[in-house]
Amino acid sequence: MLSIIGAVLSFSFYEGLVFGLVAVGVYLTLRVLAFPDLTVDGSYTLGGATTAVLIVHGVHPFLATLAAIGVGLCAGLITGVLNAKLRLPALLAGILMMVGLYSINLRIMSGANISLLRQVGIFDIVAKFLGLSGGSVVVSIIIALVLAVIVFLILNWFLRTEIGMALRASGDNEQMVRSLGVDTDKNIMLGCSISNGLVALAGAIVAQGQGFADVGMGIGMIVMGLASVIIGEALFRPMGVARMLLAATGGAFVYRLMLTIALRLGMAPGDIKLITAVLVILALAIPFIQKKLRHEWMPPAVRW
């Protein structure tokens, strides 16, 4: 019994850290920029597909992972350009990128999926370095933890720099930021880019961890990211940069833990996405219904 609990916890911890990267990416666009970016579903798969293809073609796994970050940054940049320069609504820009990336991912992999089973990935390299077996959850946790800490340190530093602070303010009060001499268009492009770079990194790690990349691996990733951010905010009520970043990762951990437990209790894996969707709907609708019951003033529904 204890060993099962240990396995569930350690596996959730690994997943929480990896999907925490997605959550932090979603947090960056949704909360920092106030830009609901749906590119995530596509850029996650893009990261996985790019890494898998490069590894199969003999590129070093570390380089392949870096390349995934690079293509993710580019995908996000394009979403930002669609919105900031061509004035497409944020949601539409993200949806268009998500759809377009589906075809691109099929092209990259020359098919619907790529197996990495007989390939050497970063998990194998790290395992060999530490003298552990490749499938060990300890190795997975170490890799995920190192990445999460690096990302946390970089973002925690960046969001306090002159550029980073202007980026945060763009989502808070765009008019003010512009009146202080900041090009908010550039901030949107920069923020979307960083966000999707992180998401693609998560895709690259997951593909190597599970031993394959699949064109459907990113479906629902945005909803999962949203769920993580919302759970993190509800549990930790964060204010300030560092706590926000930790809350996003913490939210991802709690979310994955709930899922793993639900699966262990016999829930069908196919139902996960529906349950996640319902979870997000409840999280967004309950505050609204509470307000309505208290007869408070409410703004009209946002259509875009």
Place this chain on the structure above:
Amino acid sequence: MSEKKSLLQLKGITKIFSRGTVDEVKALDNINLDVNAEDYITIIGSNGAGKTTMLSAIAGVFPPERGGKIIVNGVDITGLSEYKRATYVGRVYQDPNIGTAAKMTIEENLAMAVLRGQTRGLGAASNKQRRELFHSALAPLGLGLEDRLNAFVGTLSSGQRQAVALVMATISKPALLLLDEHIANLDPRTAQVVLQLTEMIVKKEKITTLMVTHNMELALRYGNRLIMMHEGKIVVDLNQEQRAGLTINDLVAAFEQASGRRFIEDKILLRR
């Protein structure tokens, strides 16, 4: 002061909204204005007279119609977008929520404001030296904000937020300060405090200031020049000598004479 230096020139500024529709409005109608350095101009006029539109045109929110020119310190800034003009122009809005970022601390708000118009880099946005600057900029307000640098702006009262917005607009010493009815949304006592802060900062920093107000008494009491707008035109322009000793009734008479119609603006009349 003998030879006064020209700081801001508006040449033939016209702005038409909703052109070609039934809602077409000439919000600004060939405005020509020459503002001297260290002028403190109060601007009054009824709703829709074009006061805010004029400030927005100066701040670069939209370009004026073809042929208009906006010159600051001899530099033609007509073609510059809003964020590029920030170097020259600080602005405080009627709504304190517009001038400050609620989810960020006082320190973070000021840290963004102190870099107005400068290239932002990867250095820390705030440091000990800047915190001391913020402290010394906030202390004279007498609101105790200098000891609450880590407070989130969203937790402040609207008067405190507007005071922060005022400091943010002036801390990097822009050439021009635009006050767009910045005390209109505050309760009378807070409005008085913010108005005194404005007076203090403008005098201390010697910033050229344009202040839009609905309140004729304030328009007469503050500044060194008074402009009255009507239907997109400047209809009355009084310098310090012409303005001295005038009463609100004189202003109403001047308005009626210049515009050729009875003065009926309940919002202003109520405040007499």
